[in-house]
Amino acid sequence: xxxxxLGRTGVQVSRFGLGTMVLGVWGNRDRAxxxxxxxxxxxxxxxxxxxxxxxxxxxxxxxxxEALRGRRDEVFLATKFHNPMGEPDVGDAxxxxxxxxxxxxTAIDDSxxxxxxxxxxxxxxxxxxxxxxxxxxxxxxxxxxxxxxRPRPPDLPSQGSQxxxxxxxxxxxxxxxxxxxxxxxxxxxxxxxxxxxx
Numbered sequence: 001x002x003x004x005x006l007g008r009t010g011v012q013v014s015r016f017g018l019g020t021m022v023l024g025v026w027g028n029r030d031r032a033x034x035x036x037x038x039x040x041x042x043x044x045x046x047x048x049x050x051x052x053x054x055x056x057x058x059x060x061x062x063x064x065x066e067a068l069r070g071r072r073d074e075v076f077l078a079t080k081f082h083n084p085m086g087e088p089d090v091g092d093a094x095x096x097x098x099x100x101x102x103x104x105x106t107a108i109d110d111s112x113x114x115x116x117x118x119x120x121x122x123x124x125x126x127x128x129x130x131x132x133x134x135x136x137x138x139x140x141x142x143x144x145x146x147x148x149x150r151p152r153p154p155d156l157p158s159q160g161s162q163x164x165x166x167x168x169x170x171x172x173x174x175x176x177x178x179x180x181x182x183x184x185x186x187x188x189x190x191x192x193x194x195x196x197x198x
Contacts, residue, residue: 001014001015001016001044001045001046001047002014002015003015003047006076011076011121012047013047013048013076014045014046014047014048016046016048017046017048017049017050017078018037018038018041018046018048018049018050019050020034020038020049020050020051020055020060020063020064021051021052021055021060023037023038023055023060023063023064024055024056024059024060024063025056025057025059026055026056026060031063031066034063034067035063035066035067038063038064038067038068039067039071042071042074042075047074047075047076048075048076048078049064049068049075049076049077049078050078050079051064051077051078051079051080051115052079052080052081052083052124052126053079053080053081053083053085053107053110053111053114054080054082054083054084054085054126057085057086058085058110058114061079061111061114061115062114062115064077064115065114065115065116065117066116068115068116068117069116072117076121076122077115077117077120077121077122078120078121078122078123078124079111079115079120079122079123079124080123080124080125080126081099081103081104081107081108081111081123081124081125081126082097082098082099082125082126082127082129083097083126083127084096084097085097085107085110098129098131098132099125099128099129099132099134099136099137100129100131100132100136100137100140101136101137101139101140101143104137104140104141104144105140105144108120108123108144123141123144125137
């Protein structure tokens with residue numbers, strides 16, 4: 001399988017990644033078949049595996065984690081946060097979503113537990129959050145990467161959050177705005193990250 005360098009990270013990922021959204025309750029409910037699909041993809045040379053906390057309300061991350069037991073070092077693992085988690089009318093449901101520092105810290109702990117891993121290689125913002133200033137979100141992600149060393153964001157090895165702050169400030173006046181950088185919707189190319197085909 002051909003590999004490409006992810007951005008300016010030096011990390012090589014397969015030209016094709018495995019998106020796992022339809023493995024589990026949102027698609028293929030046969031857990032054994034889901035595990036085979038993931039392992040077959042890795043055997044075929046795919047090393048980029050992408051999931052999200054909201055897929056099946058966490059079930060998808062559990063399936064991915066089960067498939068990666070004993071194979072974690074073979075993949076570049078990506079997951080996402082933002083969307084509502086849990087029962088909508090139970091407890092503090094209104095705050096179990098978004099891009100706030102509070103939710104990011106909870107969401108990553110939940111994802112790490114479901115995946116059964118000690119780190120995530122790429123922790124992505126699934127959607128923009130109009131209720132949370134982008135500076136708060138980026139600062140929280142930077143703190144995770146520097147203090148807790150749990151996600152290892154590929155675009156922050158030497159420049160840190162200050163480069164991202166400058167990028168976001170520049171985007172505020174751009175046609176797509178900050179939302180153009182979110183992970184949901186549209187097709188992004190690893191080879192040409194500035195291309196948005198949504």
